[in-house]
Amino acid sequence: MKAVICTRYGPPDVLQIQEVAKPIPNDNQILVKIIASAVNSGDVRVRSLDVKGMMKFVMRLVLGISKPRKPILGTVFAGVVETVGNKVSKFKAGDKVFGMTGFNFGAHAEYTAVHQNSKVIEMPANASFEEAAAIVFGGHTAIYFLEKAKLADKANKKILIIGATGSVGTAAIQLAKHYHADITVVCSSEGKKLAGELGVTKLILYDKEDFTKQTEKFDIIFDAVGRSNRKQCKQLLNRNGIYKNVNRYASETTQQLQLLKELFEKGAFKAIIDKTFQIDEIKEAHRYVDTGRKKGNVVLKIGE
Numbered sequence: 490m491k492a493v494i495c496t497r498y499g500p501p502d503v504l505q506i507q508e509v510a511k512p513i514p515n516d517n518q519i520l521v522k523i524i525a526s527a528v529n530s531g532d533v534r535v536r537s538l539d540v541k542g543m544m545k546f547v548m549r550l551v552l553g554i555s556k557p558r559k560p561i562l563g564t565v566f567a568g569v570v571e572t573v574g575n576k577v578s579k580f581k582a583g584d585k586v587f588g589m590t591g592f593n594f595g596a597h598a599e600y601t602a603v604h605q606n607s608k609v610i611e612m613p614a615n616a617s618f619e620e621a622a623a624i625v626f627g628g629h630t631a632i633y634f635l636e637k638a639k640l641a642d643k644a645n646k647k648i649l650i651i652g653a654t655g656s657v658g659t660a661a662i663q664l665a666k667h668y669h670a671d672i673t674v675v676c677s678s679e680g681k682k683l684a685g686e687l688g689v690t691k692l693i694l695y696d697k698e699d700f701t702k703q704t705e706k707f708d709i710i711f712d713a714v715g716r717s718n719r720k721q722c723k724q725l726l727n728r729n730g731i732y733k734n735v736n737r738y739a740s741e742t743t744q745q746l747q748l749l750k751e752l753f754e755k756g757a758f759k760a761i762i763d764k765t766f767q768i769d770e771i772k773e774a775h776r777y778v779d780t781g782r783k784k785g786n787v788v789l790k791i792g793e
């Protein structure tokens with residue numbers, strides 16, 4: 490099968506398309522023919538190892554010293570179940586599924602084998618493969634942090650979302666809207682259009698003003714791009730206000746996928762797709778995500 494191999498850490502040129510063995514599912518795994526994936530900020534970070542100080546050392550220990558131990562990158566997928574292992578009861582051949590491989594990576598390839606109990610569920614009935622692949626990364630991260638921030642506890646919570654136009658930010662806006670929050674976002678003049686399309690009317694343009702000088706106060710501040718710190722935002726929080734920063738670890742669950750599927754089917758969560766690249770254009774896709782300026786998500790088209 491065709492796969493994107495990360496030959497070492499470095500610029501997008503370290504990525505190569507190679508023919509590798511198709512995975513063979515074990516008794517509890519399903520073999521998924523991947524139709525679409527996404528290239529996310531996490532993928533380019535693993536490829537480039539662009540992290541500071543001790544984190545570089547920690548990441549090498551976790552991912553591989555001189556190159557990724559698991560050379561096929563990619564953590565999200567949408568596709569069709571091709572075969573199932575002998576003990577698989579949850580899925581059958583032909584099911585359309587989407588999910589996340591996380592630290593097992595392997596989604597930038599024509600096939601992946603995943604455990605039936607891993608983060609994989611049936612796709613939203615009304616989603617295309619591209620849409621299903623696009624909602625996973627930002628969606629699960631935004632759900633994780635906004636659940637921690639107790640967003641759903643009551644309506645009309647005042648939330649400030651810093652960095653509203655990336656994968657996590659656009660997902661956070663949609664979740665905040667779903668839970669009837671009063672939303673203010675921090676984005677650039679360039680991102681204003683997209684934020685408006687997502688229904689946000691209160692915007693602070695970071696290239697025109699300093700959001701920390703706001704007089705308004707919030708119940709939740711969620712930094713979806715990791716550019717602020719708690720101290721800087723303290724005066725913007727109401728009493729008992731909660732500050733969350735995406736820089737902290739977020740864990741992935743099947744429940745998050747389930748929620749995304751439900752919201753997508755209800756029309757309460759849309760896939761925000763900036764660009765779509767073919768698997769052979771993987772270097773271009775990484776170069777684009779490397780800019781840190783994508784709007785929403787970048788889809789990687791793999792199969793038909």
Ligand SMILES: NC(=O)c1ccc[n+]([C@@H]2O[C@H](COP(=O)([O-])OP(=O)(O)OC[C@H]3O[C@@H](n4cnc5c(N)ncnc54)[C@H](OP(=O)(O)O)[C@@H]3O)[C@@H](O)[C@H]2O)c1
Pocket residue numbers: 529530531534626627630651652653654655656657658675676677678679680695713714715716735736737738739740778781782783784785
């Ligand atoms: N904890 C976890 O498990 C986890 C999971 C996912 C992501 N993350 C982290 O979350 C961050 C965001 O991820 P992502 O995938 O959403 O990134 P992304 O899609 O690449 O974010 C790009 C967006 O950020 C906006 N942006 C850039 N600088 C900004 C600034 N100073 N203020 C406001 N907006 C700014 C850009 O818009 P403009 O250029 O127009 O401003 C662009 O739309 C990354 O650092 C990533 O590593 C963490």
